[in-house]
Amino acid sequence: MQRTAGIVLTGLTTAVVTGFGVASAMVARRVIAAGRVHHSEVLPSSSPITVRLDRNAATGLPGRYGLEFDDGSRVIVGPVIGRETTDGSVMRSVIAGRVPAGATRTRFTGAAVTPADLGVDEAHLATTPSGAWRFDGETDSHGDSDSQGDADTGNDLDSDSDSDSAPHDGTWVVxxxxxxxxxxxxxxxxxAVQRTGVPSLVTNLGSAFTERRSGANAADVDRVVAAIDDAVALGARRVIVCGWSYGAALSLAAARLRPEVVQGAILISPMLSLRETVRHAATVAGVPRILVWSALGLLGSPLLARAAGVRGAVPVRELSAGLIPGLPTLAIHSPGDTTIPVELTRAVVPGSPSLExxxxxxxxxxxEWNVDPDAFDAAVRDWLDAR
Incomplete structure (x- = not known):
């Protein structure tokens, strides 16, 4: 009987441990995944210069946005120009692109600036050895860009970008x-950066730029570091990292690895700590804290991370280190952010004198940019000018 009870207890323990491990892996996959795509319904419209969408929390917002369609095409839309009271739909103007014939759904995104807006032909984007996109700063008060639109799509680290004669004085933003x-x-x-005359690189996180979404990867920090190194090779004497959301944690981690050149950070809707952000999200969702810590531990193990679909360990500790003491940092955040609440950023302000x-x-x-581009651009311009 005792032996039987021991076998049963062992079996139950194994089941519990196995179940906990499966649950941890599921949470870990949620942490590093690209997330579920939220589509908006495209409704019939009588005009090719407008698009009618079902009204939801996003489609009725003021400002300029991007629409991404299943065939890979993109459309830029402007402000709401009409609301239909009978079906609750909203009409927005089409600024660039064309809604595909017969389209019934779209992904409503904040990606509302195109390479063309930056004076660059998307088919002839200059890239660096790490795969980063290169954008030169504006060279005159009329907003004319450098002649980058004619640049070769191959690696571009030629000596023409000598920072000694550049108006940005050797500063690049990644x-x-x-x-x-x-x-x-x-x-x-x-x-926003280009308008100050400062050139930029856009990090390639490992997926083709034509792919619209990517989850976390064990090599993400290394790729940001590679883009920083490319900027140095292009003549940068100082680099400012600029990260959006999870990209903020990546940027800060990369900055710690290149302290000799990174001299500032611009962070938008920032994830300042992977652990704190995940803990907050878990609390809101009612996920037990022990499961969250287990999932983060799983991601930090090169062997166990495979259960979450990651080859190699995600640097959880490095992505949770927070702000860098003494590093001039601008954070742009909105009180309307429920994914990474502004309260998480406000909480670090008292102990971070270098944070604005x-x-x-x-x-x-x-x-933030989409709802108030003028305030966004002014914040970036004023902060860069002060540097």
């Missing part, structure tokens, strides 16, 4: 997007 976002999403901050927090109008996560 931009990194967040989980589930497109590298195109960073072009909003690239545009700019809060813009209420906007969902990552849409």
């Amino acid at each position: 931009h990194t997007h967040g989980l589930g976002a497109s590298p195109l999403a960073t072009l909003r901050s690239v545009q 927090l700019v809060e813009v109008a209420a906007a969902p996560h990552g849409l």
